[in-house]
Amino acid sequence: MTGDIACHGCDLLVNVATLKDGESASCPRCGSFLTRVRSDAFSRVLAYAFAGVILLILANSFPFLSFAASGLESVITLRQTPRAIWDYDMPAVALMVAAFIIVIPSAILGMLLMLCIPLQQGRYRPWLVTTAKWIFLAQNWAMVEVFIIGVIVSLVKIAAMATIVLGISFWAYAGFAICFTLALANLDRYQCWERIEALESA
């Protein structure tokens, strides 16, 4: 049963052992994506993840947005976004927002580095299995790209009321969102686990 994969969509057994570099496989019965072979996949993930870390640090060090009307100005940083809702007695919403836009994405980014550096170098590390498990469990709950759309929509909503300035942090976060999405897109679930298993048994 080497090279067999059970489709997530319909449970069909498909053999993907004959896939060559650059090829991808979809389920012949239901069309769900199965896996893609890329010899440089881990280097790609690492490149995007490193860029993501730098941009995330930038995004946390500068003003995010500023809003000025009638001589008054208010400036917010990324971290203040969930804080304001917390102050209005909605801790549940504040925690969700903080988790989806900052905590979970940063955690995933850190775990991607912990996972892909050893995988790329071909060395076994005891934390590989746990890290990979958490990445795949948490990846649906990172909403960086959704947040970017949210920022754009809210700017259009209040553009008529006042002058809005996009801070350095906003552009850094937008770049981070792109790198983050690309890093996760290059991490193939099946190939990643096959590599971990190969290293574990070696």
Next chain:
Amino acid sequence: MPEIVPEIVPEIASEIVPATTPESAPATTAASQGLSACHVCCKLAPAEVHHCPRCGSAMHLRKNDSIQRTLALLVTACLLYIPANLFPIMITDQLGSSEGSTIMGGVLLLIHHDALPVALVIFVFSVMVPSGKLMSMFYLVWTVKRHSPVSPRQRTIMYRVTEFVGKWSMVDVFVVAILVALVHLGGLLAIRPGIAALSFAGVVIVTMIAAESFDPRLIWDAMEKTEEKNSDN
């Protein structure tokens, strides 16, 4: 790139599943071979194994009580959806007077201000996606419950789309979060979150969990059962 043609050993070759069309020969599923696949790492293991030999996650042939759980979560989401639409999602305090706006009210206001593209974005993500998601999940649960043979491939795609668009409904909650943080200019102008922000975030999260607890393989299991019945007759 050097072309390396892999030698296929006959024993392995016999295991290769041909790209059959759904209607032709009976398909070899993992379940029919007594194998279950790990949700987290795709590892195949005998169905009687309860923990994945590779990553240690709990393993099941099919997700546990998938239909009941999904249905319960969908009903919860429907109940939360009512206050999410009736109550204001944010309240604007301007020069002593306060005005609340609901999700639909916000869309209408944007149309009134000629901001059509943004109105469309909000309408799609906050009105069409959550209600469409609820309806399609109810439809999927209903067809699986009835063992319906209707186009399993299309229903699987429907499930994939539902799963994918799930988190995009959070846009409106993020908009409220940003506006609340950004717009507070003393007593002149301030925006507060309304109770609908909480219930709407609840709708989004509960429907995401509902989509995760639904098992699309049940769509195909039902079809295989009807096929067996037909061949028996």
